[in-house]
Amino acid sequence: MNTQSGATLGSPPGSNEIPAAALPPTPTRPMYWSIRRELWENRSIYIVPLVVAGVVLLAFLIATIGRAIVIVDPAQKAAVLAERNHFAAAVMMAAAFIVGIFYCLDALYGERRDRSILFWKSLPVSDLTTVLSKASIPLVILPLVTFVVVVAMQLVMLLLRSAALLMSGLSAATPLSLEQPVILLYSLVVLALWHAPLYAWLLLVSSWARRAVFLWAMLPPVVISVFEKVAFNTSYFQSMINYRLTGFAREAFAGGGHGSIDSLTQLTPGNFLSAPGLWIGLAFAAAFLLAATRMRRYREPI
Amino acid sequence: MPCIEAHGLRKAYGATVALDGIDLSVEEGHILGLIGPNGAGKTTALNAILGLAPYQGELKVLGRDPWTERDQLMRDVCFIADVAVLPRWLRVSQALDYVAGVHPRFDRAKAEAFLAKTAIKRASKVRELSKGMVTQLHLALVMAIDARLLVLDEPTLGLDILYRKQFYDSLLNDYYDRSRTIVVTTHQVEEVQHILTDLMFINHGRIVLDCSMEEFESRYLEVMVNPEHVPAARALKPMHERQVFGRSILLFDRADRRELAALGEVRTPNIADLFVAVMGNQPGTPQGVAV
Numbered sequence: 001m002n003t004q005s006g007a008t009l010g011s012p013p014g015s016n017e018i019p020a021a022a023l024p025p026t027p028t029r030p031m032y033w034s035i036r037r038e039l040w041e042n043r044s045i046y047i048v049p050l051v052v053a054g055v056v057l058l059a060f061l062i063a064t065i066g067r068a069i070v071i072v073d074p075a076q077k078a079a080v081l082a083e084r085n086h087f088a089a090a091v092m093m094a095a096a097f098i099v100g101i102f103y104c105l106d107a108l109y110g111e112r113r114d115r116s117i118l119f120w121k122s123l124p125v126s127d128l129t130t131v132l133s134k135a136s137i138p139l140v141i142l143p144l145v146t147f148v149v150v151v152a153m154q155l156v157m158l159l160l161r162s163a164a165l166l167m168s169g170l171s172a173a174t175p176l177s178l179e180q181p182v183i184l185l186y187s188l189v190v191l192a193l194w195h196a197p198l199y200a201w202l203l204l205v206s207s208w209a210r211r212a213v214f215l216w217a218m219l220p221p222v223v224i225s226v227f228e229k230v231a232f233n234t235s236y237f238q239s240m241i242n243y244r245l246t247g248f249a250r251e252a253f254a255g256g257g258h259g260s261i262d263s264l265t266q267l268t269p270g271n272f273l274s275a276p277g278l279w280i281g282l283a284f285a286a287a288f289l290l291a292a293t294r295m296r297r298y299r300e301p302i
Numbered sequence: 303m304p305c306i307e308a309h310g311l312r313k314a315y316g317a318t319v320a321l322d323g324i325d326l327s328v329e330e331g332h333i334l335g336l337i338g339p340n341g342a343g344k345t346t347a348l349n350a351i352l353g354l355a356p357y358q359g360e361l362k363v364l365g366r367d368p369w370t371e372r373d374q375l376m377r378d379v380c381f382i383a384d385v386a387v388l389p390r391w392l393r394v395s396q397a398l399d400y401v402a403g404v405h406p407r408f409d410r411a412k413a414e415a416f417l418a419k420t421a422i423k424r425a426s427k428v429r430e431l432s433k434g435m436v437t438q439l440h441l442a443l444v445m446a447i448d449a450r451l452l453v454l455d456e457p458t459l460g461l462d463i464l465y466r467k468q469f470y471d472s473l474l475n476d477y478y479d480r481s482r483t484i485v486v487t488t489h490q491v492e493e494v495q496h497i498l499t500d501l502m503f504i505n506h507g508r509i510v511l512d513c514s515m516e517e518f519e520s521r522y523l524e525v526m527v528n529p530e531h532v533p534a535a536r537a538l539k540p541m542h543e544r545q546v547f548g549r550s551i552l553l554f555d556r557a558d559r560r561e562l563a564a565l566g567e568v569r570t571p572n573i574a575d576l577f578v579a580v581m582g583n584q585p586g587t588p589q590g591v592a593v
Binding site for chain 2: 025026027028029030032033034036037040041111114115116118119121122123124125126127129297298300
């Protein structure tokens with residue numbers, strides 16, 4: 001694809017311009033840089049998990065360490081410090097979920113609103129790469145960030161517990177089992193796969209809507225649910241939506257995910273992978289993402 | 303192979319026809335000025351050429367179909383739409399990193415060298431830069447790309463005269479090497495007149511005039527007619543007449559230079575005056591339309 005230098009014969013004298021053919025193309029990594037780009041623009045992807053982790057640690061400091069310090073009885077003290085903080089990981093996942101939702105609502109809408117889509121489109125990055133890089137934020141990046149932050153948070157908690165125990169002359173806290181990070185990773189993968197169609201739907205609406213992305217995203221499910229209720233007095237669609245939001249619990253965990261998950265035996269990956277709901281959801285996610293790719297090609301700045 | 307080749311290029315928004323089946327051929331190495339009033343179809347044509355909007359008709363840019371092969375095409379095409387498209391949150395250093403990371407023909411050292419001549423700091427965000435600096439940044443990015451076609455849509459809109467002058471100077475001195483093709487639309491016609499090799503007027507989605515600058519210079523003549531010669535000059539059927547400081551200036555298409563010289567001072571008109579003359583002869587265009 002090089003211009004032959006025959007065309008440059010008429011260059012003005014003294015021009016030290018290197019002919020186009022002399023420059024070899026440099027290797028590129030469009031997907032990597034597109035994801036970097038998303039992190040530059042949306043710093044909430046890592047700031048929100050960090051802030052939430054800070055708040056959880058503060059609460060832990062007050063509720064557990066603070067409480068343990070004022071207790072005099074060593075056995076009771078040890079019992080308080082041995083309490084596990086199941087809610088911590090759950091809070092972090094909820095935070096990542098909310099960040100993912102808001103990220104997707106703006107992802108393909110914001111670039112049209114500020115007209116920067118014209119700049120992005122003037123570079124050799126395909127619409128598919130762009131849409132996939134944006135989809136990877138809630139599906140890959142946020143789960144990874146959550147994993148790292150939660151593990152770090154639990155390590156800090158362990159250190160604080162141990163410090164409190166040692167200061168009271170008791171033996172240090174038992175180290176974290178390796179099961180916990182595995183359970184966490186499994187939960188994050190399950191959530192990402194299960195909610196993929198939800199994020200993909202939001203990306204599609206974000207690529208299409210001219211304003212009020214959130215309302216447009218909510219409108220079809222609400223209208224269909226209300227219509228079904230009024231016309232047939234049934235609520236299949238509503239229960240389908242509920243299943244899509246929370247169904248992962250009963251498909252991926254023994255006992256429907258109620259109570260705390262402490263052991264690998266409570267994980268049911270076989271059941272999860274054979275649930276039709278997972279694969280139907282992923283098929284929808286792929287369709288929504290392809291539609292968003294196509295939409296990005298057609299849509300002009302707002 | 304022409305750089306841009308279009309046949310029957312057409313685009314309608316509902317009932318409004320933005321491009322009414324234009325034919326276009328831009329050879330490699332040419333600098334084409336696309337001139338027209340607002341809403342004439344310039345941006346629509348450029349959007350089609352860049353693969354940013356769907357169209358009807360046949361269009362090939364560097365041998366590719368821009369609509370289906372935009373990402374491939376953009377390896378060889380650069381584009382500055384108007385000053386507002388760089389995202390406001392982007393840092394200068396990030397812009398360099400990103401373009402270097404996705405563009406196979408981006409020469410980072412060249413962009414850095416260009417930026418070094420400006421007051422732009424690496425750590426600044428686009429929102430902290432003045433309008434002129436944003437354009438300089440965009441130009442630095444674009445000029446460091448070894449592209450074959452550069453498309454400029456109102457690149458200097460809203461800039462002060464210093465930045466505008468600098469913009470075109472850099473473009474000609476540091477970028478254009480006669481193997482590259484440039485298509486530019488602008489309202490500041492007088493600033494591009496001396497750099498163009500080809501000229502195209504577009505109005506109501508149609509091409510009204512399409513000629514090379516050499517043709518333009520030999521074909522159109524403007525005469526500041528001495529008062530006593532006005533009736534004689536009018537008899538030669540000028541395409542346009544205007545009054546400046548009480549003197550008549552008549553514009554002729556394909557007139558005999560010696561014959562005109564007898565009537566007054568003969569010179570090449572500027573594009574803006576020809577534009578007014580050509581558009582004035584078009585039905586449905588108000589006289590004195592903004593150029």
